[in-house]
Amino acid sequence: MSHDPQNEVSPKTIEQVYRPMTRRTFLKGAAASMVGVAGLMAALKPLLELDSGAITLDELLQKHYRQLTPEDLRRIMDNLAAKAEKEHGVRPTLRDLKPLDGVEFGYALNLTRCIGCRKCAHACLAENNQSRANPDDIEMSYIRVLELDKGAINLETSNVYYNPETVPQPDKYYMPVQCHQCRQAPCTKVCPVQATWQEKDGIVVVDYNWCIGCRYCMAACPYDARRFNYQKPTIAKEQINPNQTYLSNRIRPKGVVEKCTFCLHRTRDGKYPACLEVCPTGARVFGNLLDPDSEINYILKNKRVYILKEDVGTQPRFYYFFDK
Amino acid sequence: MIKFAQYSLRLALAVAISAGVWWLCQVSSAGEAQSIQITEPLPPANLPVVEKPPAEQPPVGLPTDTHLDKTPPRATKGLDLVKLGWTYNCMECHKLLKARWNYDRPMVEHKDIRLDHGNNRFCLNCHHPTNRNAWVDYDGAEIAQANVVQLCAKCHGTTYRDWNAGVHGRQNGHWDEAKGDKTKLRCIQCHDPHSPKFQAMKPLPPLTYPSRAAGADAAHAPHIP
Numbered sequence A: 001m002s003h004d005p006q007n008e009v010s011p012k013t014i015e016q017v018y019r020p021m022t023r024r025t026f027l028k029g030a031a032a033s034m035v036g037v038a039g040l041m042a043a044l045k046p047l048l049e050l051d052s053g054a055i056t057l058d059e060l061l062q063k064h065y066r067q068l069t070p071e072d073l074r075r076i077m078d079n080l081a082a083k084a085e086k087e088h089g090v091r092p093t094l095r096d097l098k099p100l101d102g103v104e105f106g107y108a109l110n111l112t113r114c115i116g117c118r119k120c121a122h123a124c125l126a127e128n129n130q131s132r133a134n135p136d137d138i139e140m141s142y143i144r145v146l147e148l149d150k151g152a153i154n155l156e157t158s159n160v161y162y163n164p165e166t167v168p169q170p171d172k173y174y175m176p177v178q179c180h181q182c183r184q185a186p187c188t189k190v191c192p193v194q195a196t197w198q199e200k201d202g203i204v205v206v207d208y209n210w211c212i213g214c215r216y217c218m219a220a221c222p223y224d225a226r227r228f229n230y231q232k233p234t235i236a237k238e239q240i241n242p243n244q245t246y247l248s249n250r251i252r253p254k255g256v257v258e259k260c261t262f263c264l265h266r267t268r269d270g271k272y273p274a275c276l277e278v279c280p281t282g283a284r285v286f287g288n289l290l291d292p293d294s295e296i297n298y299i300l301k302n303k304r305v306y307i308l309k310e311d312v313g314t315q316p317r318f319y320y321f322f323d324k
Numbered sequence B: 001m002i003k004f005a006q007y008s009l010r011l012a013l014a015v016a017i018s019a020g021v022w023w024l025c026q027v028s029s030a031g032e033a034q035s036i037q038i039t040e041p042l043p044p045a046n047l048p049v050v051e052k053p054p055a056e057q058p059p060v061g062l063p064t065d066t067h068l069d070k071t072p073p074r075a076t077k078g079l080d081l082v083k084l085g086w087t088y089n090c091m092e093c094h095k096l097l098k099a100r101w102n103y104d105r106p107m108v109e110h111k112d113i114r115l116d117h118g119n120n121r122f123c124l125n126c127h128h129p130t131n132r133n134a135w136v137d138y139d140g141a142e143i144a145q146a147n148v149v150q151l152c153a154k155c156h157g158t159t160y161r162d163w164n165a166g167v168h169g170r171q172n173g174h175w176d177e178a179k180g181d182k183t184k185l186r187c188i189q190c191h192d193p194h195s196p197k198f199q200a201m202k203p204l205p206p207l208t209y210p211s212r213a214a215g216a217d218a219a220h221a222p223h224i225p
Helices: A011-018 A023-043 A045-052 A070-088 A119-128 A186-190 A216-220 A274-278 A295-302 B002-039 B063-068 B079-084 B145-152 B157-165
Strands: A093-095 A105-110 A144-149 A172-177 A196-198 A204-206 A226-228 A243-245 A257-259 A284-288 A304-306 A318-322 B134-136 B142-144 B171-173 B182-184
Touching (some): A023 A045, A105 A295, A119 A274, A186 A196, A186 A216, A274 A284, A284 A295, A295 A318, B134 B145, B145 B157
Parallel strands (some): A093 A243, A105 A318
Antiparallel strands (some): A196 A204, A226 A257, A304 A318, B134 B142
């Protein structure tokens, strides 16, 4: 029998074919299965919480807000109110306000009049039960007042942390930025679980019980309008606003995104938003875009309107205008 | 003869007719003149009637907005009468002190007033020369104190237009008037009429950003209040 090199089997090939268990492959496999087990434990964590009583079975099996029957929602809100009372010591009047017929909200802000006093940003805190008792908290107000240099609208050189003795400073002007309730809202499009959507009256809302906290919406928002609860919200008992609705200012759980809702617990009751109520210069104008005689339509027809980042195509319902 | 009689009859008829027409004309023109006399000089009914005692300010704004009202209390009552020593009835002094357009000396009374209203440099551009409890209109008529918006509208027409539309100035309450009241502040509740530029104010504290989140360098930096 002649020697045929093709029939010769190299030791390396045998190792490749049979893959005996070496120390290295064992450790690899062990690490992978540890990760798998850890992932499974994390996925089952709600069940452990369920066992300890941190959440109820109802909450675990709760459907999306838009699939809830009114009775279910009532029951869930009663549970939430009871939970809030247990945790924060105040029982809120938790309601669910539906969009009004024939109403689409619009907001306009007079850049000539705004003096940058930040009263709106602080009224927002007082109204919307954001986390703020812990000094380590990131400022959760939905309004950020930017200080810009006169002569251009340059957001990149703007300053949020300005704190002079008096405002307005002679060479500056001020631009409060909050949720623009866009008609083409990028935040609602990127949400993987549809926990945020646009209501009939134009308000973009979040179902805090459905949000998984991935923060895609925060990355998608061109106006930096969303805030994330990195930790369990802290709020002093006497600062809690008991007038709450399911979709707006109820006290949020940890790990969810929240945002400005044009104070829908006020505006769907016919009232003005909290930020407008406190504006000392009357720079803020709020109204119904579908009512041709409303103040907001007067501005859109008669004033010089500026839309922030108009080029990104979000079509906001929040307008800036210039007017003496 | 008959012909002459006919002719004279015609003449008489013509004369009679023309006389009748002239009489009619006279009567009708007299009637016209009479009707003009009736409609003529009655004063227009919409002129503001201002009483001499100070006008009461109607309630405007929400109760929480009272601190914004820069107008002095218009009627001093009770103990304040003794404490202050005067009422806000301007005519108590000004019935003796005649108004002048210009003063060549600094004022010794009303020292707290510094008129800084642009080109509007004269007291009597706004204040009525003979009734200090009222404002003065273009034609010298009186504008009631409570109608101060009408006074400001004399010059600030476009602002008045926007205010009427609800775009200038502060509104509170309800955007949906079917559900509740909407209140509008009037000019002098935000603007001091003698110095109408909006006053600068101390801003509320800025957004805080925890030093821990700002990185190691900022960890020992003082916390932003």
